[in-house]
Amino acid sequence: MSVETSPTLVPAGDEPEPGPVGPVRRQLFWIVPLALATIGLSVYLLLHHRWGADVAAILTLPVEVVGLVVGILIERGSTRIPTLRVPRGRRRVWRWAATAAALVLAGTATVWWFQREPDPRDFLSGVIRIGYTNEYAGWHATGGRPAHGMDVDVAYALARDFGFTIKWVPLGRLTNRMAALNGSWVDDQGQTESAVQLVISNFSMTPAKAETIDFAGPYFVDSQGYLSATPAHDISELPTTGRVCVLAGSTSSDALYQRGWSTLEKPSLDTCLSAFTQGTVQAVSGDRTTLAGFAWALGKDPATYIAFANGSEEYGIGLPNNRPRLCAAVSTTLDKFLTNEWERSFKENLKPIGLVPADVVKPGHTDTCQRPGPWNQD
Structure with missing residues (x-):
């Protein structure tokens, strides 16, 4: 004689927790490839630092957003995949994980906001401090009248295009040109001065200098x-x-x-x-x-x-380091100067000191701007 038993009724909300999802290796089947791919991609981007940081920055935000959304969906039980359902006892951990992901996302956005390069027209607005070494006839001189010379004409061309007012800052020794672009510096009298935004002072462009500052140019080639x-x-x-x-x-x-x-x-x-x-x-x-x-x-x-003597010296405008947008904007103005004003400026400033155009080289256009060095951003 068989005894029929009625099914046990489980009150709503008291469903038993799902059992184990399987061996650990089943979960590692998809975790390990993802981890290896992430490590490999990170190493590859580090080895190609010229553009790797840009790619990493582009990937960071969408990856974090996807991780945050998936975490929220899993925590709320919105998925029908059993292996992605979170047991009740572990939901608090997932909430903390989602909160941490949100904080990382907010932190990344905040760091990007403060580290990004400012708009060139915002940077070159108002009163702009332009450094020059000393007064040189034909390049930057006063002689009882307003500053004049070829470097001065270049500065005025920028002032017209960007709408700023020039404040000339004498730098003294040559080494102060780079120091003044990188922050506070000490002048020849021992006084601490604030940084300049530009240096326009027949500044020779060299690879060694370009390691710590940027250049826009050339606008003149000397020897x-x-x-x-x-x-x-x-x-x-x-x-x-x-x-x-x-x-x-x-x-x-x-x-x-x-x-x-x-x-x-x-x-x-x-x-x-x-x-x-x-x-x-x-x-x-x-x-x-x-x-x-x-x-x-x-x-x-x-x-x-x-x-x-042999060799050439290309003159450019000194800029703070890692400013490709600023370089591009300044280069646009320099290209217009080369096309429309270079001959007039040479005739008015350098011809009176005994030079003729055949003595020098007029650049056809400015060089391509440097890409920023991502590991030492300002």
Whole structure:
């Protein structure tokens, strides 16, 4: 005789918890490939840091949003997949995980907001501090009247395009050009100064400098020269009985030493020229067009007393580091300057000190801007 038993009724809300979903390896089947793919992608992006940070930034927000949404759906039991249902005892953990994901998402957005490059027109608005080293005839001079020169014309072209007011900041020694773009700096009198937004001061563009600042340009191509106490047309005709003054840390010192000349290093071109006028040195190394202004002021014909050397010096505008948008905007203005104003500016500023267009090279256009270095953003 069989006994029929009625099914046990379970009150609503007291359903038994689902049992184990299977061996751990079944769950690792999809976790391990995802983990390995994530590690591999991270290593690949790190090895390609020039653009890896940009790709990572693009992927971060959507991945975090998807993770947050999936976590919320799982916690609320919205999925019908048993392996993705969270037992009641563990739902608090999932809530904390979802909260942590939301905080990470908010933190990422906040860091991006403060680390992003500002809009170039916001950065170059109001009163803009523009650094220059010293007054050089043809480039930046006053002489009892408002600042004038080719560098000054470049600055005015930017001021017109962006609508800002210029505040000129004398930088003194050459090393202050880069320091002033990177933050607070100390002037030649020992006073702490705030950063400048731009440096426009026949600033030579080199790969070494581009490691710590950005450049927009070139807007002028010069060459190295030597102002000599005696007539000299090339480096082989420089006087060998005295010394040649060079800027500290320049490549000129090595080249002259190899040729057997004695050199005297000074921190700035002004101090070299002071030694030249006092007879302490018999020649000064520098950029041709800069030396031409000093030669003209001393009554020496640049064509006779400036010896030419090989190589070229490309002048650009110094910018704070990692500012590709600012570089692109400034380069647009420089390209217009090269097309519409370069010849006039040369005629008004450099021709009076004895230079002719055949002595220099006018760039056809500015160079492509650098991509930012993602691991040392401002």
